[in-house]
Amino acid sequence: MKHFFTLTICIAFFSSFSFYVGIDEVITAMKTGNSAQVAKYFDNSVEVSMPDKSNSYSKSQAELVLKDFFISNPVKSFEIIHKGENAGSQYCIGTLQTKNGSYRTTIFMKQKGDRQVLQELRFENR
Numbered sequence: 540m541k542h543f544f545t546l547t548i549c550i551a552f553f554s555s556f557s558f559y560v561g562i563d564e565v566i567t568a569m570k571t572g573n574s575a576q577v578a579k580y581f582d583n584s585v586e587v588s589m590p591d592k593s594n595s596y597s598k599s600q601a602e603l604v605l606k607d608f609f610i611s612n613p614v615k616s617f618e619i620i621h622k623g624e625n626a627g628s629q630y631c632i633g634t635l636q637t638k639n640g641s642y643r644t645t646i647f648m649k650q651k652g653d654r655q656v657l658q659e660l661r662f663e664n665r
Contacts, residue, residue, distance in 0.1 A: 561655030
């Protein structure tokens with residue numbers, strides 16, 4: 540019984556740790572403006588909202604849109620304002636500082652099968 544209890548605690552701990560791995564990887568990629576790394580977590584379709592355009596894109600289209608955004612707005616830093624989870628979803632709100640200004644950035648991820656996928660990415664002028 541003691542081994543069962545220890546095993547249950549370990550599983551719960553590592554499950555909660557792995558829950559945040561996806562969003563933490565996306566945050567790390569945002570800090571460097573790495574669109575390819577962010578795209579690894581894209582769902583089949585991704586809602587991307589920017590000050591000048593907003594649309595639902597396929598994985599590959601969304602990666603190109605994000606890459607163009609990062610080329611036009613080289614990233615200086617990304618600071619987290621708030622990060623949390625709700626009913627199997629993760630979100631992060633932060634400030635993306637670029638050479639052309641700052642953007643309030645929102646990242647929404649959802650559990651899909653055994654991994655977290657990015658479903659929505661918003662950039663709003665500050």
